[in-house]
Structures are given as C-alpha cells and as structure tokens.
Amino acid sequence: MNTSVKRLLLTVIGAPAAALAVWALAVPVAGTTLTARMGDSTQPVGPVLVVVTSLLAGLAGWGLLAVLERFASQPGRTWTIVALIVLALSLFGPIGNAVGIAATLVLLLLHLVVGAVLVLGLARR
Numbered sequence: 001m002n003t004s005v006k007r008l009l010l011t012v013i014g015a016p017a018a019a020l021a022v023w024a025l026a027v028p029v030a031g032t033t034l035t036a037r038m039g040d041s042t043q044p045v046g047p048v049l050v051v052v053t054s055l056l057a058g059l060a061g062w063g064l065l066a067v068l069e070r071f072a073s074q075p076g077r078t079w080t081i082v083a084l085i086v087l088a089l090s091l092f093g094p095i096g097n098a099v100g101i102a103a104t105l106v107l108l109l110l111h112l113v114v115g116a117v118l119v120l121g122l123a124r125r
Helices: 003-029 047-071 075-090 092-097 101-123
Strands: 035-038 041-044
Touching: 003 047, 003 101, 035 092, 035 101, 047 075, 047 101, 075 092, 075 101, 092 101
Parallel strands: none
Antiparallel strands: 035 041
16 A cells, blocks of 8 residues: 555545544533434534534545546645635534534534644645
C-alpha cells in the first residue's frame, strides 16, 4: 500500500476518531445532553451516529476527490473549495436543529473537527 493511500485511509478513519473524542469529552465527561430535532421529534446524538456520519462524510469526500483528480485541471484546489463550502453549509444543521445552547456548540464543534481533519488530510494528497 503506497503512502498516499495510507494517508487517505488514516484521514477517513481519523475524522470519526476525532469526532468520537469530542463526543466523549462533551457527553460522558462534561455531561452535555446532545439532542437534535428530527422532524416533530428529538433524537439523542450518540457515539454510533457520530462515527457513522463522520465516516460517511469522509468516504464522500474521498470519492469526490477521486473524481476531481480524474477530470479537473486543479483537483486539490477545487476539492478544498467544495469541501469548505460543504462544511460551511453543514453548520446550519446544528444551528437550526440542536436542542439547547450546549448541544448547538458541541454539534458545531463536531462538524468543524470532522471538516478540519478531512480538508487538511485529503487536500494533501
């Protein structure tokens, strides 16, 4: 396995690991109740949801980067711009759907941590 593929795998696995670390500090350690509105009901944001969501985001980012590397003239730059736009748009989710200020702040932090790991890790390919 070459260095580039190892770095990609570490990045895609590192994003959920970083998100899980934030979740662990915020929920069990600090005692924050992480709940989000889902339609008419609310749903707790647990570790499985955090890991699966951030893993899917990493795989989607990796897939987009692979397509851009094949068809774009400046794939790294294009990917970084698209990733930052998607990250900025993703921040509206916690702002509009989190239940409480603490949950909003933790969910924003989760989005930013995952985004930072993916943008920095995948852009260096």
